[in-house]
Amino acid sequence: MGNDQHTRTHPADLGRIGVWNAVLRSEDPARRQEIADAARELDELGYGTIWLGSSPGVAHALPLLEATSRITVATGILSIWQHEPADVAAQYADANAAHGGRFLLGLGVSHSALTDRYRRPYSAMRDYLTALDEAPRPVPAGGRVLAALGPRMLELARDRAAGAHPYLVTPEHTARARAVLGDGPMLAPELKVVLDTDPGRARATARAYLAMYLALPNYTNNLLRLGFAEEDFAGGGSDRLLDEVFALGDAEAVRRRADDFLAAGADHLALQVVTDSPHADIPLPAWRALAEVLPLTPR
Secondary structure, three states, X not given: OOHHHHXXXXXXXXXXXXXXXXXXXXXXXXXXXXXXXXXXXXXHHOOXXXXXXXXXXXXXXXXXXXXXXXXXXXXXXXXXXXXXXXXXXXXXXXXXXXXXXXXXXXXEOOOHHHOOOOOOHHHHHHHHHHHHHHOOOOOOHHHEEEXXXXXXXXXXXXXXXXXXXXXXXXXXXXXXXXXXXXXXXXXXXXXXXXXXXXXXXXXXXXHHHHHHHOOOHHHHHHHHHOOOOHHHHHHHOOHHHHHXXXXXXXXXXXXXXXXXXXXXXXXXXXXXXXXXXXXXXXXXXXXXXXXXXXXXXXX
């Protein structure tokens, strides 16, 4: 396929920096206004994209799109095992028609531990993309990105999507992914951030959060390909691993780490602020502090 497939959702539409957060997809009615207010402030601060974590559906993006006027809202990522492609395609079309093309469909195969439907992930993703292509209202290749880690999925992201949204990766992976994708497709990795200038406390926060991901083979296999060893996965992660997959410290330290990913070939970086309560917090103070030093475009 030619590069024309990438024109609808070009990296410029995402901005250079976005935020990745799972709480913003909460269905708790008591948090609805808080989430809308947070989305509106992220828009005003100049972040380019909100990536919704925790296996969202298209419907989870709608309250944030309704609350904002400029920012892109993306699923980061929608699990292909949980949603029928024809339904997703219809929801995609409706969301973009109502909100000026600001919704981006991030797709992934999730993990075998999280669904009993997990089979042949590469083939399943390829077939899902074909179903999106053949839906009554198709999702254009340029309107979707894949949670791609390994070479085959990256090639699929290159050939049949706007690009890739890899999670839990390093600058080295970013450089490798860019080599597979080539110059045209978008590369939007996620980077975890702990804003804490106490090194011991920052590492403890990072380890407490990272431990659950180190139980998932899709991630650990990718890290092994990058030169880490099994011992790097013990106890929530070695110092070497933490230093590669997190930005730890103050806002300036995060800016330097962001620059590493952008220099390695990322078009866009999705920053996930990790706190002591990552499954409950909407970390507005951290997002405000980071907005002071990151390359954003405030309204």
